[in-house]
Every structure is written in structure tokens, then in C-alpha cells.
Amino acid sequence: MISLQLEGRTVVVTGAGQGQGAAEARLLAAAGARVIATDLSEDMPDGVVASAADSPLYRRLDVTDASGWKDLAGWIGSQGWTVDGLVNNAGITQRSRLLDASVADLQKVYEVNVAGSLLGIQALAPLMGEGSSIVNVGSVAALTAHYPVAYTTSKWALRGLSQVAAMELGPRGIRVNTVHPGFIETPMTATVKPEFRQATLAETPLGRTGTAEEVAGVVLFLLSPLSSFVTGADIPVDGGQSGHGGAKAVSDALR
Secondary structure (H helix, E strand, C coil): CCCCCCCCCEECCCCCCHHHHHHHHHHHHCCCCEECCCCCCCCCCCCHCCCCCCCCEEEECCCCHHHHHHHHHHHHHHCCCCCCEEEEEEEEEEEEECCCCCCCHHHHHHHHHHHHHHHHHHHHHHHHHHHHHHECCCCCHHCCCCCCHHHHHHHHHHCCCCCCEEEHHHHHHEEEEEEEECCCCCCCCCCCCCHHHHHHHHHHCCCCCCCCHHHHHHHHHHHHHHHCCCCCCCEEEEECCCCCCCCCHHHCCCC
């Protein structure tokens, strides 16, 4: 029977120290996966712990460090495990506007959001077999002309990486998809200005922010056999924000 359960599968989640990554690690562990949660801290952050019965494993990893990825892959192989899933969740933001952003701003965000995902795919794909799944965590910024140019540019680039990876790895039975969260209540969004929050809610048909658990549920689906014929997909998890192309303001004005 096809189900959302992931017993016997090994899944790596990056940026799992808090927010969406922690929620993904907890949910995947609860679904039965052997979860290897990674982040920058030396010890497992408290937010990653699911329960005594199904708490993830933890490894320190800087996603921009190719040698760190190599060490992680070597450690997984030394345990006699294959990799059945990779969630490239680690990401940073930078909110400079177009005429103020520097090349250094773009490079800093790119190194984590794009290069980090590429390094993860390169390091772990050799440990993956048919039926494996890679989920890259994009953003509503990858589907719109979102104003923070460095962040938006990186997430559009991640879409391109995902599409190439889906094409290249498909013949090996490895699926690659991208989820695009909208305004999700996380530590990253906790610092936004009230005006940003209000304007975003006005553009979101569901009229509310999302939760990290709601993103995690879509990630679980994409890692499960239920999505076995889904690859190369861009899946918004944004309450409809990216779907109307700006028409909501027009519709609201005519009510």
C-alpha cells in the first residue's frame, strides 16, 4: 500500500536548526525516516528534537563547504546507508533594494541558497538509487518580482538548478522538485516590518500567514511514494499569493 510513511529511508535535511528545516526534520522523523538533520551549530538545536522515539540524528554542516559535504557523504556511506531523500532547505535572505544591492550581497546569498544546494546534490546523488527524491526549498520570491534583489535572484537560480537536476537525474529514477513557501512564520520572517506583513496578507487569498508545518507536509509528500511520478515541479505553498499575478488588488478594489 502506498502511504506517507518513510520507514527504512534515510533523509538529509539542511538548515534544520529552526523554522521550516526543524519542522521538516521532525515530521519526516515522525513518518519513520532516519533523518540526518544538519545546521551550523556544533550540537543539535533544541528545536530539531521530535520525541525520544523518533528524534533525528544531527551533524554539523556548512552547506557552502564542499569538504563538509564530502565528509557527510563519507560518514553516511560508512554506516552502510544509502540516501533516499535530500531536502535542501538551508537559506539566508538579504533585503537590499535593486539600486542599493552590491555584488557582494548577491554572492553571499547565492553561496548558501544556490551553490549549497548544488554541492548537496553532487555529494549525495552518488548514494541515491531509483525512487530517491530531492526537494529544494525555494520561495514565492522565485515566482514573482519580489523586491529583495539578491534573495529573489538566488531563488530564481535555484529553480533553474532544480529543473536541470530533474532532467539529468531522472533516468536514474531520482526525482527533483521545488517547493515555494510564501509568508511563513519563522525566525527569518519575524524581523520584517509591519508594513511588509500587512501588504503580504493583502495579496494572499487565504488571508493569513503559513506555518512551517504546512511546508513540511508538502515536503513529506514529495519524499513519499505518493509523488512517485512528480518531478521537475514548482509547488507554491503560499496561500495563493503567487497565483493571481497581481489581480487580487484589482479584484479587491472593485468589490
